[in-house]
Amino acid sequence: MTDQPTLTRDQERAEVLDKAAKAKEVTPAVARLTTPQKNEILLAAADNLVAQTDKILAANEADLNAGRERGMSESLLDRLALSAERIEGIAGGLRQVAGLFDPVGEVLQGRRMDNGIEMKQVRVPLGVMGMVYEARPNVTVDAFGLALKSGNVALLRGSKSARNSNAQLVEILQETLAKFDVPREAVQLLPCESHDSVQDLITARGLVDLVIPRGGAGLINAVVTGATVPTIETGTGNCHFYIDTSADIDKAIAMALNGKTRRCSVCNATETVLLDAALDDEIKLRVIKEFQDAGVTVHGHVEQLQALGAQDVHEAEQWNEEHLSFDIRIAVVDGVDGAIAHIAKYTTGHTEGIAAQDADVLLRFANEVDAAAVMLNASTAFTDGEVYGMGAEIGISTQKLHARGPMALPELTSTKWVLQGTGQTRP
Structure with a gap:
């Protein structure tokens, strides 16, 4: 995997919005997947990642070399670095997610109204889930796995420092989806030529249902304060x-x-x-x-x-x-x-x-x-989603609304009320 051609600012914005529109189009197809279908895809993706370890490591080495040339700190290089062991661990995260309870369709509460209408509150996918993250290519696979199992489409904006690694990982994941006749657009990698592409993503109202930032304080603050799309704040860890x-x-x-x-x-x-x-x-x-x-x-x-x-x-x-x-x-x-x-x-x-x-x-x-x-x-x-038994986490939320702490499958769903009657009308 080699560096992608440089895009102009207009091309970058157009690509973000085009991919967001395609993601929105395929949300029904992903939401319709059954639990056995999702699990089969996740297990196949895990095997495919391990089988293509050499390709992933070659792409990662290109990123590491570029990072060293730019004077990237050792801590950031550590976040960026992959190894055969880490790839096996990433694949293991997908396998663990495959073994977890599928929250989609879970009935949270319900009752029979006095007029005979049956009502229930059920979990449903959020839709298009945008991720903005830095350096760590494992987040690419974690986000895909948790998004798919919870019936969501993943729209990923990784950092430029991991562009080759992320591109190779997404290519493998899309290959796996295609084998199961699932649209490749169920996971897409957005361009990272400039920080402006983040703004394009977090203001794509009507196309993106949620954005989750994962990285340093500067990135998180920029997303949370600049977004017009709903966000979940994953805070820094002091x-x-x-x-x-x-x-x-x-x-x-x-x-x-x-x-x-x-x-x-x-x-x-x-x-x-x-x-x-x-x-x-x-x-x-x-x-x-x-x-x-x-x-x-x-x-x-x-x-x-x-x-x-x-x-x-x-x-x-x-x-x-x-x-x-x-x-x-x-x-x-x-x-x-x-x-x-x-x-x-x-x-x-x-x-x-x-x-x-x-x-x-x-x-x-x-x-x-x-x-x-x-x-x-x-x-x-x-404090880790995998340690908590949640599988690969999407991030650790430090906010107090919707989700707090390691966020996994239930936190990536919303709910809707379903009422079934027999022709009742309200007086």
Whole structure:
């Protein structure tokens, strides 16, 4: 797969709207697919991806080389990179989605009215689901799988940094659809010549039913504030982990390290560790050294950390953003009250964690911290749709309407009321 020819601005806009119109046209065909048909397609797509691993890796290498030439950071290169193992994992996500309950047609509630009319509320597909995302080509396949299983059409606007990888993946997915006589337009990749194509997508009212942004704060904010199409906000992850004086320190350190070092470039990575002031200074210093020994650069209030005996620490420039790198902020707070107050000031509402053995402290943290996920004695890394048993997630919503937390199949449906009578008229 080689780079696509450069489009003019007018050509780019025309292509976005043309593909959106085609997506709208095929929504009935996708919505009519039965659960067995959808599952068969998903399983075949998984096998097809694995069978064409070499093609995918070749396309991905072209993207990685281009990224290195542009000076892309190591964390972004990690998000972009594919391997045979990662492709198998992506395929495994499709297989998992195939095994999940199909929400389409599920009756949520119903009753018989006094006049004899039978009424029920059922789940239905949203229609055309637009995705705007950065770097990570696995999102291309995740979005396709979840969209198809929930009866939706996927309209994908990936980043220019992953254009070759995304194009190859979509080509394989479209080949699979065609084998089952399903329109190839059930999944389409939009041009990414300029950021203007994002605006074309998020203002295509009447053609696109929903747009989900997935990426950095700048991208998410641009989509949410600029869209005339309904959006679901998937927020950034400035995740905190509080270590209470009642915590099992060995386990607490292990959880905090796992949250930071397992994969630092993802949105559920721990970015700030909060230490209870009541902890012995030796324990606080141990936490700092454990991170440094793991290769993590420690930031914070330098005077506060140096007073504990810490060396090679750096002043934190900000407390409300993701690092997405081997950097951590560490601060001392006044117990669970201080931790809750700090989190309330700086949280992005993604995932917040605590290590404690005091049941009252755990209860307060769970009840008072406002986030999509709260981890009690567990690493922040567990906020993940696949870990939750949802299959490949479409994103992690930090908003409070419609969906919150990892979004999978039920969150990609709407509902409608179906009333069946025998000729009743309303007085």
